[in-house]
Amino acid sequence: MSLLVKICGLSTRETLQTALDAGADMVGFVFFPPSPRHLSLELGRDLGRLVKQRALKVALTVDADDATLDNIMDALSPDIFQLHGQESVARLRDIKQRFGRPVMKAVPVAAAADLAVLPGYAAVADRILFDARAPKDATRPGGLGEPFDWHLLENLDLKLPYMVSGGLHADNLAEALRVTGAGGVDVSSGVESAPGIKDPEMIQAFIRAARATQDASQELSVR
Numbered sequence: 001m002s003l004l005v006k007i008c009g010l011s012t013r014e015t016l017q018t019a020l021d022a023g024a025d026m027v028g029f030v031f032f033p034p035s036p037r038h039l040s041l042e043l044g045r046d047l048g049r050l051v052k053q054r055a056l057k058v059a060l061t062v063d064a065d066d067a068t069l070d071n072i073m074d075a076l077s078p079d080i081f082q083l084h085g086q087e088s089v090a091r092l093r094d095i096k097q098r099f100g101r102p103v104m105k106a107v108p109v110a111a112a113a114d115l116a117v118l119p120g121y122a123a124v125a126d127r128i129l130f131d132a133r134a135p136k137d138a139t140r141p142g143g144l145g146e147p148f149d150w151h152l153l154e155n156l157d158l159k160l161p162y163m164v165s166g167g168l169h170a171d172n173l174a175e176a177l178r179v180t181g182a183g184g185v186d187v188s189s190g191v192e193s194a195p196g197i198k199d200p201e202m203i204q205a206f207i208r209a210a211r212a213t214q215d216a217s218q219e220l221s222v223r
C-alpha cells in the first residue's frame with residue numbers, strides 16, 4: 001500500500017501549490033487560534049478551493065464545538081477532521097454522525113501508558129495519528145517539532161490505519177517509519193524556516209524522502 005504523506009499547517013497559496021505539485025496525499029489546515037498556523041475561515045475557503053481534489057483536505061481542530069466545526073465545514077468542506085485535543089470517544093462519534101466525514105484522532109505519546117486509550121478510539125476513529133505529547137505548559141498540543149520515542153509503537157497491534165508525526169523531517173522520517181510501521185507521515189515544523197513559515201524546498205525534500213523510503217521498501221518486498 002502506498003505511503004500517505006501529509007503536509008500540515010499550510011497557510012499560503014504558494015506553499016499549498018508546492019505541496020500539491022510535489023504529490024502530498026493530504027494537506028492540513030489548522031483552525032486553532034493559538035497556533036502560528038491558524039487560518040481564518042476566509043483563507044481556509046480560498047486555500048480549500050485550490051486543492052481541487054488533488055489531495056485530501058484535512059481540517060485540524062482542538063476540542064472545537066459544533067458551531068466552529070459547522071463554520072469550517074462550510075468554508076473548507078474538509079475530507080477528514082483531524083481531532084487534536086482531548087475529544088472523547090463519544091465526541092468522535094457525534095462529529096462523525098453530524099458531519100458525515102471520517103475522523104483522524106491524534107493520540108499524544110510520551111509513555112507506553114498513553115496507548116491505553118487505543119481500544120476506545122479504534123472503535124470509532126477512521127485513522128489514528130500518533131504525535132509527541134506536548135509539555136503541560138505548551139500553548140498548543142502539537143506542531144512543536146518534537147519527536148517521541150518511536151520504539152513505544154514497535155509492537156503495536158492496531159487494526160486501523162495509523163500515521164506518525166512529531167518532529168519529523170526529511171532526514172528522520174525513514175527511521176520513524178521503520179520503527180513504527182506506520183502507513184503515513186505527517187509534518188509541520190520540519191518543513192518550516194520559522195514557526196508558521198513553510199519552506200517550499202523543505203516541503204519538496206520531505207515528500208521526496210518519503211517516496212524514496214516507500215520505493216525502497218517496495219523493492220525489498222518483491223525480492
Ligand SMILES: O=C(O)c1ccccc1N[C@@H]1O[C@H](COP(=O)(O)O)[C@@H](O)[C@H]1O
Nearest residue numbers: 008035142143144145165166167188189
Ligand atoms: O501545527 C500546529 O500548530 C498544531 C496546533 C495544534 C495541534 C496540532 C498542531 N500540529 C500538528 O502536530 C503534529 C506535529 O507537528 P510537528 O511536525 O512536530 O510540527 C502534526 O500532526 C501537526 O499537524
